[in-house]
Amino acid sequence: GENVEQHPSTLSVQEGDSAVIKCTYSDSASNYFPWYKQELGKRPQLIIDIRSNVGEKKDQRIAVTLNKTAKHFSLHITETQPEDSAVYFCAASTAGNKLTFGGGTRVLVKP
C-alpha cells in the first residue's frame, strides 16, 4: 500500500518568513495530493490539492509543487502570519482508493 512520509515534524518560523513542508510517497500510481490544515482543537480542512498532471498550483500565499519522478511534493507558505500556526497534513491517493496521510507538521509562527 501507499506510504507517505512528511518532514519536518515541527517547524518554527518568524512572522513574515516562508515555511516549506515536504512529503514523499511510495506508490507511483498515486495521482491526487491534498494538503489539510488542522488548527488547535478543530477539524482538519482542505487548503489546497494538486493532481498528477500538474506540476505546481498556487492559491494566494500557499503553493504546492509536485515532482512525480522523485515522488515528492511540497507545501510552501509565504509571508507567514500567526493564523498560519497549525498542524499541516499531506496525503496521497490513487483513483478509487483510500487517502493515506503523512504524520503531520506542527507549524508555529512567532510574532
Added chain:
Amino acid sequence: DVKVTQSSRYLVKRTGEKVFLECVQDMDHENMFWYRQDPGLGLRLIYFSYDVKMKEKGDIPEGYSVSREKKERFSLILESASTNQTSMYLCASRTVDPGELFFGEGSRLTVL
C-alpha cells in the same frame, strides 16, 4: 455547507467495554471514512464505505468493525475496548473520488 456530526466529543470507557462511535453527514455523500489520529502518526484509516452496507478495511482495522445501514450514518464499533485504542477518532465524508474530505469534530476516547 457540509456538516459531519460525531455523536460524542469525549468518552471514557473501561477495558473490555463495547464502544459505539456514530457519525452522520447531511450532504448525501456516498463515501464515508473513519480515521484515528495519534501524535506523530498522522491520520490512519480504520475503515471506509463507498455505499450503504458496503465496507472496506483501511490500514488498521484490527479491533474495530463498522456499520453503514443508512447512507448518512457510519458507525465505528469497538467490540472490546483496550487501552491502546485510546485516541482521537475522526469521521469524514466526500462525494467524489478524488475530492475533498469533510471531517467531523472528532471523538476523543479514553480507555481505562
